[in-house]
Amino acid sequence: GQSLEQPSEVTAVEGAIVQINCTYQTSGFYGLSWYQQHDGGAPTFLSYNALDGLEETGRFSSFLSRSDSYGYLLLQELQMKDSASYFCAVSRVNRDDKIIFGKGTRLHILP
């Protein structure tokens, strides 16, 4: 079967750094994406990795290791507005290239 595992909740302090991990087991792999969702809002795209290594976009970075079937989202200089749920998602190369989402990690930020 297909599965993505990520922690259900993470708590961090404002101004700190937090890492949200994602491990996946899928039939085929093309890329790993991360999405952010605030309460009551729709998910919005954050980052995408197709190759091993680190992708940096401002305060957010995303890492992928294809050999380990593992990735993470790194959030730096945390702000209260970063309190949200974060989903990893795998794109697979198959007939349909359907994307599979993890169950999400709820990030709580303390002042």
Next chain:
Amino acid sequence: GAGVSQSPSNKVTEKGKDVELRCDPISGHTALYWYRQRLGQGLEFLIYFQGNSAPDKSGLPSDRFSAERTGESVSTLTIQRTQQEDSAVYLCASSSIAGGHTDTQYFGPGTRLTVL
């Protein structure tokens, strides 16, 4: 507008009634997805349309759920004989499979369905 739109934004219905939810994807996007998200939960894949290929219906929870899409435009998700367990936000997303970074999904605002 340039984004994905969904209607209605909110729908309250009585148990046993049928409901129809609509999604207008971004123009030119060949892929369209429906997800269900219960309160405080993750995204549950329902169905996927890609161009003129047969849709992937593997996520539909029961035969009460069905969806259609005309070409690469509007899609409707129909839930027949609604049950209270169907109460959730139904999200639609579209993406463009056109090479390069092709996998970004753009989500609509969702339809919040409440079954009384």
